[in-house]
Amino acid sequence: MSEGQKEFKIATGDRAILPEGTRLVPIYIMGKRYMVPETLTIQKATEYAGYQFIRACGCRGGICGACGTVYRILGDYHLHFGLACQTVVQENMYLTQVPFFPANRAVYNIEETSATAESIMKLYPEVMKCVACNTCTKACPMDIEVMEYVNAAMRGDLAKVARLSFDCIQCGLCSSRCPAQIQHFHLAQMCRRLYARYKVPQAEHLQNRVGEINEHKYDTLLLDLVGSDHDTLRKLYVDREMEPQDSVGWEPQDKTKL
Amino acid sequence: MGYTPEMLELIKRVEKSRPERIERAKKGEHFTPLTLAGREEVLGKFHPDYKKEGRRAVKVGPSKGESYPDEFVDLLESKSRLLVDDAALQDLVAYETDVLVIGGGGAGTSAALLAAEHGAKVVLATKLRHGDANTVMAEGGIQGATQEVDSPYFHYLDVIGGGHFTNTPELVEALTHDAPLVIEWLERLGMMFDKNADGRLRVRHGGGTSRKRMHSAGDMTGSEIMRVLRDEARNRQDMITILEFSAAVEILKDTQGRCAGALFYNMETEEYFAIRAKATVVATGGYGRLHVQGFATTNHYGATADGLVIGYRAGVPLAFMHSTQYHPTGVAFPEQNIGLLITEKVRGLGANLLNINGEQFVFEREPRDVESACIIQECLDRNKGIITPTGRIGVWLDSPMIEVLEGPGAVKQELPAKYIQFMRYDIDISKVPMLVYPTLHYQNGGLQINNLTETGVPGLFGAGEASGGVHGENRLMGNSLLDITVFGRRAGRSAAEYVKGLENQSSTLTMDHVRQFHAELQAAGVETNRVSPLVLPNYTREETMEKQLTTHYQGGMR
Numbered sequence A: 001m002s003e004g005q006k007e008f009k010i011a012t013g014d015r016a017i018l019p020e021g022t023r024l025v026p027i028y029i030m031g032k033r034y035m036v037p038e039t040l041t042i043q044k045a046t047e048y049a050g051y052q053f054i055r056a057c058g059c060r061g062g063i064c065g066a067c068g069t070v071y072r073i074l075g076d077y078h079l080h081f082g083l084a085c086q087t088v089v090q091e092n093m094y095l096t097q098v099p100f101f102p103a104n105r106a107v108y109n110i111e112e113t114s115a116t117a118e119s120i121m122k123l124y125p126e127v128m129k130c131v132a133c134n135t136c137t138k139a140c141p142m143d144i145e146v147m148e149y150v151n152a153a154m155r156g157d158l159a160k161v162a163r164l165s166f167d168c169i170q171c172g173l174c175s176s177r178c179p180a181q182i183q184h185f186h187l188a189q190m191c192r193r194l195y196a197r198y199k200v201p202q203a204e205h206l207q208n209r210v211g212e213i214n215e216h217k218y219d220t221l222l223l224d225l226v227g228s229d230h231d232t233l234r235k236l237y238v239d240r241e242m243e244p245q246d247s248v249g250w251e252p253q254d255k256t257k258l
Numbered sequence B: 001m002g003y004t005p006e007m008l009e010l011i012k013r014v015e016k017s018r019p020e021r022i023e024r025a026k027k028g029e030h031f032t033p034l035t036l037a038g039r040e041e042v043l044g045k046f047h048p049d050y051k052k053e054g055r056r057a058v059k060v061g062p063s064k065g066e067s068y069p070d071e072f073v074d075l076l077e078s079k080s081r082l083l084v085d086d087a088a089l090q091d092l093v094a095y096e097t098d099v100l101v102i103g104g105g106g107a108g109t110s111a112a113l114l115a116a117e118h119g120a121k122v123v124l125a126t127k128l129r130h131g132d133a134n135t136v137m138a139e140g141g142i143q144g145a146t147q148e149v150d151s152p153y154f155h156y157l158d159v160i161g162g163g164h165f166t167n168t169p170e171l172v173e174a175l176t177h178d179a180p181l182v183i184e185w186l187e188r189l190g191m192m193f194d195k196n197a198d199g200r201l202r203v204r205h206g207g208g209t210s211r212k213r214m215h216s217a218g219d220m221t222g223s224e225i226m227r228v229l230r231d232e233a234r235n236r237q238d239m240i241t242i243l244e245f246s247a248a249v250e251i252l253k254d255t256q257g258r259c260a261g262a263l264f265y266n267m268e269t270e271e272y273f274a275i276r277a278k279a280t281v282v283a284t285g286g287y288g289r290l291h292v293q294g295f296a297t298t299n300h301y302g303a304t305a306d307g308l309v310i311g312y313r314a315g316v317p318l319a320f321m322h323s324t325q326y327h328p329t330g331v332a333f334p335e336q337n338i339g340l341l342i343t344e345k346v347r348g349l350g351a352n353l354l355n356i357n358g359e360q361f362v363f364e365r366e367p368r369d370v371e372s373a374c375i376i377q378e379c380l381d382r383n384k385g386i387i388t389p390t391g392r393i394g395v396w397l398d399s400p401m402i403e404v405l406e407g408p409g410a411v412k413q414e415l416p417a418k419y420i421q422f423m424r425y426d427i428d429i430s431k432v433p434m435l436v437y438p439t440l441h442y443q444n445g446g447l448q449i450n451n452l453t454e455t456g457v458p459g460l461f462g463a464g465e466a467s468g469g470v471h472g473e474n475r476l477m478g479n480s481l482l483d484i485t486v487f488g489r490r491a492g493r494s495a496a497e498y499v500k501g502l503e504n505q506s507s508t509l510t511m512d513h514v515r516q517f518h519a520e521l522q523a524a525g526v527e528t529n530r531v532s533p534l535v536l537p538n539y540t541r542e543e544t545m546e547k548q549l550t551t552h553y554q555g556g557m558r
């Protein structure tokens, strides 16, 4: 890592260049042994081993939930959970990816479903069978209090389900482990939507604006802009009034275009 | 994990120069910004969009003569993966539908929902899982003039000024006119927007906005949009059939030259099949995974420009594909996070960019393209970048300064997601700097469409990042999530209306346009074995590929 780095080959795309002396460690992908660099994630180590993903790879950044993975370390009975794109390999890791887990999903019409415990009981009655083992929480790679939101759902506390489950990426690992066979992530999704739709006040200013648009209030203003030449637009752009960063209750001087 | 001892040694130089830099920052002094001439010079020499090397004019097709990145031209100047003669094509038809939507991101799912709402039966076919898309990755927000002190008029000015006045006006009009309508649509679908207790939508500024109009759902705005749209599509299974792990590899036409569906590849069974449709929407997203000039990318695994390639072969011109957005600060270490986005906010809060000697070399608030070019120059021309153990190069982004300038705890408070992301690898960004390098972020251009999302080929529509024109040469943050919902919805509606108006619907499927394209390639002297679309990037090591000796069926094995 000196200053004379001219001839150094630079890694491109998503393929790393490994420095000399990189330590390789054995991992077992579905029981088969491969030697891979110890610094890579499970996802990149699997590619290093020669696989090309079709399933189990999406965003490569920890947000899509495509790459749920279960693993043990040789000789240790503990079962671990993680996202393949976020978890670094360890020596003697035994792993398999769970890119899909069957989970029943109730079809509902949001216009006709109330934000109540009754809706939950009707569509996901199995939620009452939770035995409070907390396995779901331990399986969650997003550190969500899964059992807590299941409990809140039982009580019909949609606000709490929504808040606790907000980070859910729908990887399905929780539902793969639940002895009560609950499909947590579908349940949580429905609760979040019902909560946002019926428990949170809808934005009044938004309704007003939609009304104005539907009454064609802005049509001519916009058409004038569409028809304006470059110089006119540039002038309007440069002269437009800027709302300050830290404004509260700011009002523009020119209200004719609002 | 964490930084290597060598890197920690280099970080000492950053720490050494920090007190003096903080003193200057407190006095309001900063590194001298470039003059306009200086900007142009560095852009011309180092920015991938401006410098001549690495780009060439495409020799065939409706945008012949336009200059694009080599990696993309290679795909345009390729042969079809599969050319089926007309008689055999009819036998491959596995589905028939009114509207076919290609791509299961935000644009495609919006299109499917609206087409169904307008009475069309829909098949949505997508390459990965439904929702594995750039849409889930968007953190920041979605714009829309919903507040009283704002209006579509000011939104319009911001969009077109931000795009250096190159945007297609009628598309900007559609975008800004529909914005409040889609925000209301998402609210009604049960999206958890950030709100005040009385229901008022919370809004912030974004780069280049004259009014606060950035709406968000925590720092998972795109993810929340995608989850809600996907959930709603699943509720409409009476009208919408979803096919996952099915990649479109060619547009199909009928003998009257109308788009009549597409040819697909079942990625798991490796079978090809056709979907016959009266109207087709291309919503396949961007091209980050082409890794133009070797750049890492913020994009998801399936961002390989497939829809552009097949739309181009079907006769749709491209708009603004000369222009790509590189984000100046993508992660360069640790390897696990390569290419991921580090928001502008870090520099906004006062963090300096520094070379291997801990010296400043650029003003932190240059425009994105200039900032990117300066970082590339520092690394590749002046050799003052820091090289990582995995062969990456980068410069320091001195996040610990924020703790001094804004007060202890500021990093964790202002950048919670980034803080956690780095802590996973034992890097505490409130104490040590981040290593960054420009990353390929957004495809400004795409298939040319009008404000009804029509492409010029009857029955073929385009929406979202796969289309071009609305952002011109530069997109403002928050306008892309808006773009995909506005034009996704318009595409669904247009496609359904088009289907209703169709007469004499059944006619023979053909790939004649592909045959013509092949002939054009030959006439232009393009000799190649390349096939496209790419479908998936290939990250297999060269050593492994050299031993993958069977590419065709031999006996019972591939």
Ligand SMILES: Cc1cc2nc3c(=O)[nH]c(=O)nc-3n(C[C@H](O)[C@H](O)[C@H](O)COP(=O)(O)OP(=O)(O)OC[C@H]3O[C@@H](n4cnc5c(N)ncnc54)[C@H](O)[C@@H]3O)c2cc1C
Pocket: B102, B103, B104, B105, B106, B107, B108, B125, B126, B127, B128, B129, B130, B131, B132, B133, B134, B135, B136, B137, B138, B139, B140, B141, B142, B222, B246, B247, B248, B249, B283, B284, B285, B286, B298, B299, B300, B302, B303, B304, B306, B307, B341, B441, B442, B463, B464, B465, B466, B477, B478, B479, B480, B481, B482, B484, B533, B535
């Ligand atoms: C990290 C990141 C942060 C961002 N932040 C913001 C932000 O804060 N605000 C904002 O407005 N924008 C943001 N953007 C941009 C925005 O998210 C995207 O431009 C937008 O979501 C694209 O949506 P889309 O539906 O057009 O494409 P995508 O969401 O990418 O969906 C395309 C779909 O098509 C599928 N597909 C591809 N090829 C084929 C094929 N051959 N056959 C079938 N299906 C195919 C893909 O698998 C995918 O499902 C961000 C982007 C990234 C990457």
Ligand code: SF4
Pocket: A139, A140, A141, A142, A143, A144, A146, A167, A168, A169, A170, A171, A172, A173, A174, A175, A184, A185
């Ligand atoms: S709650 Fe379940 S589905 Fe959601 S992220 Fe956690 S484990 Fe995955």
Ligand code: SF4
Pocket: A129, A130, A131, A132, A133, A134, A135, A136, A137, A146, A147, A150, A177, A178, A179, A180, A181, A182
């Ligand atoms: S795993 Fe199932 S039974 Fe156990 S706590 Fe979670 S929801 Fe309840």
Ligand code: FES
Pocket: A056, A057, A058, A059, A060, A061, A062, A063, A064, A065, A066, A067, A083, A084, A085, A086
């Ligand atoms: S690939 Fe998306 S979460 Fe890992």
